[in-house]
Structures are given as structure tokens and as C-alpha cells.
Amino acid sequence: MTQDLTKQVQERYHRLLDEGADPNEWAYAWRSEYNRGGFKAVDFLMEEVVNPGKCIGCAPVDVFDYENEKPVDVRNSACVFCELCVDVCPVLRPTDQDLTRQIELRQPVMDDGFGPYAYGVLARTTKDYILEAGQDGGICSALGVHGMQTGQLKGMVVGNENPENPQMGYAHLATTPEEVIASARSRYSYQPNTLALVEAMKRGIAPLAVVGVPCQVDGVRQQQFSSIRLDVAEWYRQNIGLVIGLFCSEAFTEKGMDSLADDLGVSKRDVSNINIKGRLEIKLRDGREETRSLKAFGKYARPACLYCMDYAADNADIGLGGIGLNGWTFTVIRTEAGHQAWQALFEAGWVETKELSEMPKAKELLSRLSRYKRNRPLPALMPTHLERETIGNLDPKHYYRGWEDGHSAKNWRPLPPPPPKKKKTAAKKQGNDS
Ligand SMILES: Cc1cc2nc3c(=O)[nH]c(=O)nc-3n(C[C@H](O)[C@H](O)[C@H](O)COP(=O)(O)OP(=O)(O)OC[C@H]3O[C@@H](n4cnc5c(N)ncnc54)[C@H](O)[C@@H]3O)c2cc1C
Ligand code: SF4
Ligand code: SF4
Numbered sequence: 001m002t003q004d005l006t007k008q009v010q011e012r013y014h015r016l017l018d019e020g021a022d023p024n025e026w027a028y029a030w031r032s033e034y035n036r037g038g039f040k041a042v043d044f045l046m047e048e049v050v051n052p053g054k055c056i057g058c059a060p061v062d063v064f065d066y067e068n069e070k071p072v073d074v075r076n077s078a079c080v081f082c083e084l085c086v087d088v089c090p091v092l093r094p095t096d097q098d099l100t101r102q103i104e105l106r107q108p109v110m111d112d113g114f115g116p117y118a119y120g121v122l123a124r125t126t127k128d129y130i131l132e133a134g135q136d137g138g139i140c141s142a143l144g145v146h147g148m149q150t151g152q153l154k155g156m157v158v159g160n161e162n163p164e165n166p167q168m169g170y171a172h173l174a175t176t177p178e179e180v181i182a183s184a185r186s187r188y189s190y191q192p193n194t195l196a197l198v199e200a201m202k203r204g205i206a207p208l209a210v211v212g213v214p215c216q217v218d219g220v221r222q223q224q225f226s227s228i229r230l231d232v233a234e235w236y237r238q239n240i241g242l243v244i245g246l247f248c249s250e251a252f253t254e255k256g257m258d259s260l261a262d263d264l265g266v267s268k269r270d271v272s273n274i275n276i277k278g279r280l281e282i283k284l285r286d287g288r289e290e291t292r293s294l295k296a297f298g299k300y301a302r303p304a305c306l307y308c309m310d311y312a313a314d315n316a317d318i319g320l321g322g323i324g325l326n327g328w329t330f331t332v333i334r335t336e337a338g339h340q341a342w343q344a345l346f347e348a349g350w351v352e353t354k355e356l357s358e359m360p361k362a363k364e365l366l367s368r369l370s371r372y373k374r375n376r377p378l379p380a381l382m383p384t385h386l387e388r389e390t391i392g393n394l395d396p397k398h399y400y401r402g403w404e405d406g407h408s409a410k411n412w413r414p415l416p417p418p419p420p421k422k423k424k425t426a427a428k429k430q431g432n433d434s
Contacts, residue, residue: 003043005038005039005040006039006040006043006044006047008039009033009034009039009044010044010047010048012033013030013033013044013048013092013380016029016030016033017378017380017381023093023094023378024094024097026093026378027093027094027096030092030093031087031093031227034083034086034087035083035227037081037083038081039081039083040079040081041079041081041082041083041084041085041086042063042073042075042076042079042085043076043079044086045063045085045086045089045092046073048091048092048380049089049091049092050064050071050073052384052385052386053303053304053384053385053386054091054304054307054379054382054384054385055070055071055091055304056090056091056215056304056305056307056308057069057071057190057192057215057304058089058090058194058212058215058216058218058219058220059071059192059193059194059195059216059219061084061085061088061219061223061232062075062195062198062232063075063085065195066190066192066195068254069189069190069253069254069302082228082230083228084223084226084228084230084232084233087222087226087227087228088219088222088223088226089219089222090215090218090219090222090308090309090310091307091379091380092379092380093378093380094309094378095218095221095222095315096222096225099221099222099225099315100116100315102224102225103221103225103315103317103334103335104335104336104337105117105118105334105335105336106118106119106333106334106335106336106338106339112363112367113366113367113368113370113371114311114312114314114319114332114366114367114370115310115312115313115314115315115319115332115334115370116314116334117319117332117333117334118333118334118335118338118339119333120330120331120332120333120356120363121331121353121354121355121356122137122325122328122329122330122331122353122354122355122356122358122359122362123137123139123328123329123331123351123352123353123354124136124137124138124139124327124328124329124351124352125137125138125139125141125142125350125351126349126350126351126352127142127145127350129181130142130145130181130184131327133181133184133185134184134185134329135184135185135186135273135275135322136275136320136321136322136325136326136327136328136329137322137325137327137328137329137331137351138184138329139320139329139331139351140184140211140244140246140320140329141180141181141183141184142345142350142351143209143242143244143318143341143342143345144156144158144174144177144180144209144211145177145180145181146344146345146348146350147209147242147341147344148175148176148177148180149177150344150348152207152241152341152344153207153208153209153241153242154175154205154206154207154208155173155174155175155200155205155206155208155209156173156174156175156179156180156183156208156209156210156211157171157172157173157174157193157194157196157197157200157208157209157210157211157212158172158173158174158179158180158183158193158196158211159171159172159183159187159191159192159193159211160172160182160183161183161185161187165254165268166257166268166269166271167187167188167189167254167257167268167271167274168187168189168191168254168257169187169189169191169193170191170192171191171192171193171194171195171196172193172196173196173199173200173203173205175205185273186246186274186275188251188252188274188276189251189252189253189254189256189257189302190251190302192216193210193211193212193216194210194212194216194219194220197210197220197236197240200239201232201235201239206238206239206240206241207239207240207241207242208239208240208241208242209240209241209242209243209244209341210240210242210243210244211244211246212243212244212245212246212313213245213246213248213251213313214245214246214247214248214308214310214311214312214313214314214316215248215308215310217243217245217310217313217315217316218310218315220236220240220243221243221315223236224236224237224240225237241337242317242318242337242338242341243315243316243317243318243337244316244317244318244320245312245313245314245315245316245318245319245320246313246319246320246321247311247312247313247319247320247321247322247323247330247366247369248308248310248311248313249311249369249373249397250301250302250305250396250397251301251302251305252297252300252301252302253300253301253302255300256297256299256300256301257300259300260274260280260282260292260297260300263292264282264284264290264292266284269285270284270285270286271283271284271285272284272285275322276294276322277322277324277326278294279291279292279293279294280292280293280294280297298395298397298398299395301395301396301397302396303385303388303394303395303396304385304396305396305397306376306379306382306388306396306399307379307382308373308379308396309373309374309376309379310370310373310374311366311369311370311372311373311374312332312366312369312370314334314370315334316334316335316338317333317334317335317337317338317341318331318332318333318334318335318338318341318342319331319332319334320332321366323362323365323366323369324359324361324362324365325359325362328354330356330359330362330366331353376400377400
């Protein structure tokens with residue numbers, strides 16, 4: 001009976017998709033469909049998102065665990081048909097248009113292609129101990145440390161590096177400035193930060209900041225402003241005071257991290273940090289610095305990142321990235337809450353800033369990369385992981401061309417798989433060797 005209902009809901013979902021309506025109108029039509037309720041939402045998510053390999057891992061609701069970078073359906077029997085997970089999943093539908101009103105954008109609002117914002121600066125913290133710990137200008141950690149020291153924040157949902165498996169992270173609820181600093185820097189792999197919200201709820205730690213890549217920001221926002229008024233959504237709304245989004249082109253797999261260490265001839269534990277600045281910039285614990293091609297590393301991009309349409313964390317209070325910069329953070333203030341947190345940091349003398357106009361190329365690149373992701377077809381209209389495997393192209397960044405033509409899936413063409421490498425002839429080989 002439950003299975004029949006889930007099938008019916010699936011059919012209605014696909015009928016709407018096939019009608020090919022404008023994505024936003026379609027999203028509202030879909031919402032009224034599932035608001036009828038009565039179906040086992042977790043089964044529907046498994047069929048439409050998880051099994052086709054489309055789960056981006058935003059982990060907004062306590063539905064799945066995440067093992068080996070993949071969702072695991074461990075609480076299926078606890079599903080009470082509340083349909084919340086279907087409402088908040090950003091893979092099933094685009095984020096609500098009225099989200100921009102709900103998150104209280106700081107006025108007046110600008111949009112230069114990387115989401116609505118009030119103002120932006122290039123920034124770095126004046127606190128040397130934070131700058132040293134941080135990935136770029138240490139702004140993310142400075143916001144957390146300052147918030148805790150002034151009592152504005154009681155906790156920060158972050159991620160920590162796994163000491164047993166460096167470059168991979170796990171969700172962590174930081175409740176002290178020391179813990180915030182310990183979590184700093186970027187692991188360019190999937191790290192399910194938002195799972196730590198469950199601990200914050202259980203321990204009643206609030207007000208909270210949440211740090212996440214855009215998929216996580218969107219999941220949290222959808223849950224905060226879900227039309228399904230459950231206690232858990234209300235808790236998110238009341239207690240998450242600051243959402244800090246990290247710009248994100250893609251994450252990389254654990255296999256990629258392993259192969260990088262192999263290529264460098266070191267153990268992963270010997271890698272102290274990786275930064276991406278058009279190429280991989282790797283710092284080793286013995287003080288050596290190495291670089292590797294980002295293009296070549298692209299084959300280790302996490303396939304699920306194709307289904308993500310947000311580069312600049314458009315729905316965060318503050319968006320941060322290192323795009324085109326060295327030792328500075330590209331800082332975008334979007335909302336009233338973001339403005340309050342930023343002003344407090346600025347007035348306390350914790351940051352130095354430069355105008356965005358000093359690095360026009362960084363802003364241009366941010367707009368271009370945001371547009372590329374935003375204009376992708378809806379994830380529901382994209383091929384599954386298996387279909388992409390068959391095509392021979394799992395690279396999320398180089399899957400489509402034709403995106404410049406707009407949102408309609410009709411314009412998008414998957415790139416063909418790369419041609420097989422030609423074997424070198426004996427003569428050519430000789431020539432190369434000499
Ligand atoms: C997977 C990934 C991809 C990124 N891609 C881009 C990009 O394409 N372009 C760009 O401009 N910037 C990108 N960034 C953001 C950039 O690396 C910096 O995080 C950002 O500039 C903030 O620097 P900071 O010194 O202010 O942060 P810090 O003060 O160093 O704080 C960094 C915060 O990030 C959290 N964190 C670390 N790893 C992860 C993770 N895997 N998932 C979620 N949270 C994490 C830490 O817990 C910490 O709270 C990416 C970050 C990640 C994690
Ligand atoms: S809500 Fe996020 S974690 Fe859950 S199925 Fe959708 S993409 Fe995956
Ligand atoms: S590209 Fe970044 S934000 Fe998008 S799904 Fe991948 S890790 Fe998440």
C-alpha cells in the first residue's frame with residue numbers, strides 16, 4: 001500500500017517534469033503535490049535522489065548517515081511520513097524564490113551574477129593566530145571566534161580533519177574559540193558539517209553559526225523556511241543565527257586525495273594543506289611546497305557535484321571564497337544577520353579590507369563560475385550516475401556545454417567522453433626521447 005502511494009507520487013513528479021514548465025512554477029506545483037502527504041518520503045528520496053547517485057549530501061535533516069562519502073539509509077523504519085525531507089532536498093527542486101525575502105537581505109540589494117548581496121570586500125583578519133590557521137584570509141574562523149568571545153554565538157557547526165584519514169573531515173560542533181581554530185582551513189572533500197546540528201539540538205546549544213559549502217547552506221535554508229511546520233524546522237529558524245557559505249566549484253573524492261599523496265610520494269599524513277588557486281598548491285609538513293595541475297586532478301571531482309546549482313552560496317548570510325586571491329578572503333555580505341556579524345568584526349578591528357575593485361578579475365570569475373552552475377538543467381532532468389558512466393564522463397565541471405544559452409535543458413549537450421589516448425609510435429617515441 002505504502003509502496004503504491006510512493007509510486008503514484010513518483011508518477012506525478014515525473015509528469016510535472018515532463019510538462020517542462022519554468023523551474024520555479026514547476027517547483028510550486030510540485031510542492032502542492034507532496035503537500036497532499038501520506039507517502040513514505042524517505043523511499044521516494046531513495047528512488048529519485050540517492051539510488052540514481054544524485055544526492056549531493058547537504059544533510060539538512062537527520063535522515064541518512066554518510067559513510068564513505070555516500071548517504072546510508074539507516075533510519076528508514078523511523079519515517080513518520082512527515083515529508084520534511086522531500087520538502088528540503090535541493091536536488092528535487094530549485095530553492096524557493098521567496099527564500100530571498102525570508103532570509104532578510106540587507107538593503108539595497110545588488111546582483112552581479114553571484115547571488116543577491118549588499119556589499120563585498122576583500123578581507124583578512126588582523127589576528128595573526130587566526131590568519132595562520134585559516135585557508136585564505138581566516139575570515140570564517142574570525143567570525144566564529146569573535147562571535148563566541150562576545151557572546152553572540154554559543155556554537156559553530158563546522159568540520160574537523162580526520163587525523164586517521166587527513167584531507168577527509170567529519171561534522172563537528174565547536175563550542176570554544178580553540179575548537180573553531182582547530183577546524184579551520186579547507187578539506188576539498190565531502191564533509192557532512194550539518195550533521196552536527198543534531199548534537200546542537202540535543203544539547204540546546206544556541207545561538208549557532210553554521211559553516212558549509214553551498215549544498216549545505218541550501219539544505220539548511222530550505223529546512224529553516226520549510227512550509228512543513230515541524231519542531232525541527234522551527235528549531236533551525238530560531239537558533240541558527242548566522243549561515244556562512246563557502247564558494248564551491250566542486251569537491252574531490254577520497255580516492256583523489258590518496259592518488260595525490262601517491263603522486264607526491266608521501267603519506268597523506270605528510271600533507272599539511274591543499275589550496276586551489278587555478279592549480280593545486282600543496283604544503284607538506286616538512287616545509288616543502290608542491291603544485292599539481294587542477295585540470296589533471298579533475299578526474300577525481302566528486303561526481304554528485306554535477307547536481308549542484310550553487311557556486312557562491314547565494315542563500316548564506318555571508319559568502320566566502322579565495323577566488324583569485326592569495327591570503328585574502330573574497331567576502332560577500334548578503335543579509336541583515338551577515339551585516340551585523342561583519343560590522344561587529346570590523347568595528348572591533350579584527351579585519352583589514354580592500355575594495356573588490358582592486359581585483360576585478362576575481363569578481364568576474366565569481367560571476368562566470370556562478371552562472372555556469374546556476375544555468376545547469378534541473379538535477380531531476382540530468383542523467384543518473386549510471387547513465388553518465390555509460391557516456392564515459394563523470395566529471396561534474398566538464399559535463400555540459402551549451403549552458404550559455406540559458407536554463408532550458410534543450411540547450412544543454414553533454415560533452416562526449418575524451419578521445420582515447422593515441423599510442424605513441426616507435427619513431428615518435430624515439431623523437432621524444434632524444
Ligand atoms: C570543498 C570546498 C571547495 C571550495 N571551492 C572553492 C572555490 O571553488 N572557489 C573559492 O573561491 N573558494 C572555494 N572554497 C572556499 C575556500 O577554500 C575557503 O574556505 C574560503 O575562502 C574561506 O577561507 P577562510 O580563510 O576565511 O576560512 P577558514 O577560517 O580557514 O575557515 C574554513 C572553514 O571551512 C570549514 N570547512 C573545511 N573544509 C570543509 C568542507 N569540506 N566542507 C565544509 N566545510 C569545510 C572549516 O570547518 C572552517 O570552518 C572551497 C572550500 C571547500 C571546503
Ligand atoms: S536533502 Fe540533501 S542529503 Fe538529503 S537526499 Fe537530498 S541531496 Fe541528499
Ligand atoms: S559542488 Fe560543492 S556545494 Fe555543490 S554539491 Fe559539490 S561539494 Fe556541495
